[in-house]
Amino acid sequence: MTDTDQTTLRTELRIARGALKGLRDDLVTDAFAFRPLPPRSTDGVFLRRLPDRLRDSARWLPHTCLAAFACFLMMLGFVFESDRGGSALPAALLTGIPLFTVIFRPVGGWWLSLAAAFLTGAAAGEFSLWPWSATGFVSHLVVMAVVAKRTRPRVAAQMWLLTVALGSAFVFFMPYRASDTFAMALLSFVVLLTVVLAKGWRETQAKVVEQVAVTQVERSRRTVLEERTTIARELHDVVAHHMSVIAIQAEAAPYRVEDPPAELTRSFAIIRENAVAALSELRRVLGVVRADDPDSFADSAPEAPQPTLADLDPLLANVRETGADVEKVVTGAVRTLPQGVELSAYRIVQEGLSNALRHAPGAATRVEIGYVLGGLGLRVVNGPATGEVRPSHGAGHGVLGMRERVSMLGGEMTAEPTAEGGYEVTAFIPVAAEPRPDPNPEPAAPQAPPQRKPWPLAKSNGEPA
Structure with a gap:
């Protein structure tokens, strides 16, 4: 018997033993x-x-x-x-x-x-x-x-x-x-x-x-992360503005006091340096969420100002140019809101109008903005579609983005079909009420002008000067 025959015989015996073992495991054991x-x-x-x-x-x-x-x-x-x-x-x-x-x-x-x-x-x-x-x-x-x-x-x-x-x-x-x-x-x-x-x-x-369900969950998570990244990019200007104000005020504060102590000047200088460093790190973080290169945004030009509710009229005009019937209703006393609230409100209305144009072509749309004491109310409602609804190639997660913006600000939101066959998006964003001045203040007693005194500083051993 040649070596080839022996190898073939051993292979056949191995296959037979494997088949018998599988038969024993499947039909005999237990x-x-x-x-x-x-x-x-x-x-x-x-x-x-x-x-x-x-x-x-x-x-x-x-x-x-x-x-x-x-x-x-x-x-x-x-x-x-x-x-x-x-x-x-x-x-x-x-x-x-x-x-x-x-x-x-x-x-x-x-x-x-x-x-x-x-x-x-x-x-x-x-x-x-x-x-x-x-x-x-x-x-x-x-x-x-x-x-x-x-x-x-x-x-x-x-x-x-x-x-x-x-x-x-x-x-x-x-x-x-x-x-x-x-x-x-x-x-x-x-x-x-x-x-x-x-x-x-x-x-x-x-x-x-199961795979479709897992894919749907992963797509939803990715959409939420992408929306959060978009929100972070948009709020960059808001945070950068506040940090810039801190840096400028810290730099100008020592000049408002005659003969400021060296410790005070040094403290404000440290505040300014930390604010400038925070701005640099903030722009670096924005570069991370914008591109693969962390330094890609480090030296780029500042972005354009973020939109606010005051920019809704041009947005509605652009929508009306497509042939859509859009109505805007504002209730309450119009006032300036925090920049983050203004930006999120604008994006929510923008997404609501985009959904109405995409999923209900030809339908009348109504945008309601309510300024109340505790915050800002938004409502975007459209009727049933009167034109041909074309299939959407998007991910269909615009509502997730709106929910992220509202939840970030501690608000509440609902998005559901209406009884007439349309769709309605409502949101409420809480805004802390500013203290109102007393309309009839009592006259204060005349006081002598305060004398300028040097700032109390602490000694190096921690005892008051």
């Missing part, structure tokens, strides 16, 4: 372990419409159907064997016991069904089909289908091979008797193939649905 048939899911199209009590009972529908079918086959086998003058009760038990067992011990139920086929074949009459009786034939098919649905496709192939081997053994030793082995091999192959393909299709669909 064959009668308790693995009950799980209840049916109630998320189906028909079961979802049932009342709660019936829906809970419908979870056990597969168990009930298998038990009822086993009883039916047992009664049918009992009648057949009684008419033929055979032992009716043992035949009925051999038909039904495997079906009852497969509900709780699937592989063990299949072994019982195979043993029942062997016993009925050995005890079959000379002129009857064997090794399966009429009811045992159907019982064995159902048992194999249930086991194939609950196990791996490899187990289905192993069951089919052993079933065909049993029937072939009977045909080989008694070739002169009529056998239903070929019919069993053909029908069981079709049944098992159908079950395996249906199971694989359902598992694939479940994985697709």
Whole structure:
């Protein structure tokens, strides 16, 4: 024997040992372990419409159907064997016991069904089909289908091979008797193939649905992060303005005091240096969220001023140029709000108008802005579409961006369809009320002008000067 033949023989032996080991693990090891048939899911199209009590009972529908079918086959086998003058009760038990067992011990139920086929074949009459009786034939098919649905496709192939081997053994030793082995091999192959393909299709669909759900969640998270990045870029000018004011005031403060102490001047200088450093770091952080290069924004020109509610009229004019009917209503006393509130309010209205143009072309849109004591109210409502709605190629997460802006400012927002077929976006952004001056102040008593004194400073040892 050459080296090539020896290598081939060893490979074949290795494959055979692997197949026998897989057969032993699948059908022999813990064959009668308790693995009950799980209840049916109630998320189906028909079961979802049932009342709660019936829906809970419908979870056990597969168990009930298998038990009822086993009883039916047992009664049918009992009648057949009684008419033929055979032992009716043992035949009925051999038909039904495997079906009852497969509900709780699937592989063990299949072994019982195979043993029942062997016993009925050995005890079959000379002129009857064997090794399966009429009811045992159907019982064995159902048992194999249930086991194939609950196990791996490899187990289905192993069951089919052993079933065909049993029937072939009977045909080989008694070739002169009529056998239903070929019919069993053909029908069981079709049944098992159908079950395996249906199971694989359902598992694939479940994985697709799960992947779609995961993708949807990831897309939502990415959209939220992108919106937060946009908000950070837009609020950069607001924060930079305040930091610039701090730096300028810190630089000018020592000049407002005659002969300021050196410690005071040094303290304001440190404040100014920290403010300037904070501005530099702020612009660097903005560069990180803007581009891959952290220094890309370090030396670029300042951005244009961010829009406010005062810029809504040009925005509405641009929308009206597209042929849309847009109405603006302002209630309450118009006042200047914090820059972050003004910017977020503008973006919310802008996104609401964009959604109306995209999803409801030709619909009338109404923009309401309410200045109240506790904050700012916004409402963008449109009617049903009168034109052709074209499919949108966007991610469809504009509402998420609006919610992020509102939640950032501690407000509340709702976005839902209206009863007339349109869509409505409402938001409330709280704004702290500024203290109002007393309209009738009491005259203060005249006081002598305060004398300018040097600022009290602390000594190096911490004691007051």
